[in-house]
Amino acid sequence: MELLSSMARGGHDRVLAIADAASGLRAWIALHHLGRGPAYGGIRVWNYRTEADALSDALRLARAMTFKCVLAGVQGGGGKTVVLANHLLNRPAAMEALGREIENLGGAYLTGPDAGFTEEDRVALMRATQHMAHFQGSGQRRSAGEATAEGAEWGIRAALNHLGCTDMSQITIAIQGLGSVGGALAHRFLKLGARVLGSDIQESAAQSAAKMGVELVDPSEIFAVPCDVLAPCALGGTVHDLSISRMQTRVVAGVANNVLGHDQQAELLREHGILFLPDFVLNAGALIEGSGYARTGREDWSQELQGIGRTISEILLRSDAEDLSTMEVAVQLAQERVLAEQKTQA
Numbered sequence: 001m002e003l004l005s006s007m008a009r010g011g012h013d014r015v016l017a018i019a020d021a022a023s024g025l026r027a028w029i030a031l032h033h034l035g036r037g038p039a040y041g042g043i044r045v046w047n048y049r050t051e052a053d054a055l056s057d058a059l060r061l062a063r064a065m066t067f068k069c070v071l072a073g074v075q076g077g078g079g080k081t082v083v084l085a086n087h088l089l090n091r092p093a094a095m096e097a098l099g100r101e102i103e104n105l106g107g108a109y110l111t112g113p114d115a116g117f118t119e120e121d122r123v124a125l126m127r128a129t130q131h132m133a134h135f136q137g138s139g140q141r142r143s144a145g146e147a148t149a150e151g152a153e154w155g156i157r158a159a160l161n162h163l164g165c166t167d168m169s170q171i172t173i174a175i176q177g178l179g180s181v182g183g184a185l186a187h188r189f190l191k192l193g194a195r196v197l198g199s200d201i202q203e204s205a206a207q208s209a210a211k212m213g214v215e216l217v218d219p220s221e222i223f224a225v226p227c228d229v230l231a232p233c234a235l236g237g238t239v240h241d242l243s244i245s246r247m248q249t250r251v252v253a254g255v256a257n258n259v260l261g262h263d264q265q266a267e268l269l270r271e272h273g274i275l276f277l278p279d280f281v282l283n284a285g286a287l288i289e290g291s292g293y294a295r296t297g298r299e300d301w302s303q304e305l306q307g308i309g310r311t312i313s314e315i316l317l318r319s320d321a322e323d324l325s326t327m328e329v330a331v332q333l334a335q336e337r338v339l340a341e342q343k344t345q346a
């Protein structure tokens with residue numbers, strides 16, 4: 001029952017404070033659970049107001065990664081690294097120093113990219129560690145963003161099917177954030193024939209999406225546009241009481257990590273008649289593909305990514321039947337699957 005109690009209390013097996021004065025590295029590594037295998041989770045490089053804010057982000061993200069592993073069928077737990085970008089003095093040296101810390105964990109933590117992490121960061125990190133789960137350029141056929149988008153597509157399509165929407169030419173999807181994940185998701189839905197609206201604070205990302213056929217929306221208005229699906233693909237915490245009050249959508253697809261300001265907002269969405277697709281289910285594509293590649297060397301995990309759609313369907317049906325928010329159902333489902341594993345192993 002160790003993981004069940006850990007999941008319930010939000011406890012973490014290991015939390016490491018990392019500092020390297022010469023490079024300006026200040027980071028946290030949070031490993032939520034190591035009892036099912038290695039911890040999986042990317043590296044986020046971001047400007048945090050305080051170290052306490054950075055630690056809180058790392059802890060919450062690592063916990064969500066454990067749920068993600070369980071529901072994705074990945075034999076491992078959750079981890080996450082956050083780097084305080086505003087303190088970096090020599091970024092390549094900082095990434096090398098971080099790589100040494102990850103290497104010293106001896107494979108207990110397998111990492112990958114997250115928000116703010118660049119190709120230059122990857123190159124520097126790889127000089128010091130090989131403990132990586134998903135990096136384009138390490139032998140895999142495509143980026144983590146593309147794998148995440150493919151899995152999210154299957155989950156979103158399952159939600160639309162749940163609502164009786166099968167004609168993609170009649171669907172409008174609004175995407176907040178058009179970077180590696182959001183841009184790939186936009187491309188996939190354009191190919192399906194959907195109308196795609198999008199916004200990004202980075203002009204280059206917005207213009208690249210516009211060339212594909214995305215209709216650009218002012219970033220301040222993206223949560224208020226009428227649409228069938230609203231997909232936040234930037235940072236977490238964007239779905240909160242104020243943004244929910246402005247929404248004109250049928251589905252909120254949690255593609256970004258920790259998209260809710262707090263878990264109770266899943267119930268608020270339900271009260272507004274909006275389906276919420278939990279992020280730790282929907283955005284598991286890179287985890288499934290990256291962990292699978294690291295374990296077996298197999299490149300094509302498309303069949304497994306379709307399983308995200310089946311899990312979303314199960315959550316939505318159970319949410320309706322039990323009159324619970326989808327977040328409550330998803331956490332319960334993760335706990336039940338862990339309990340089933342433990343009974344099998346006993």
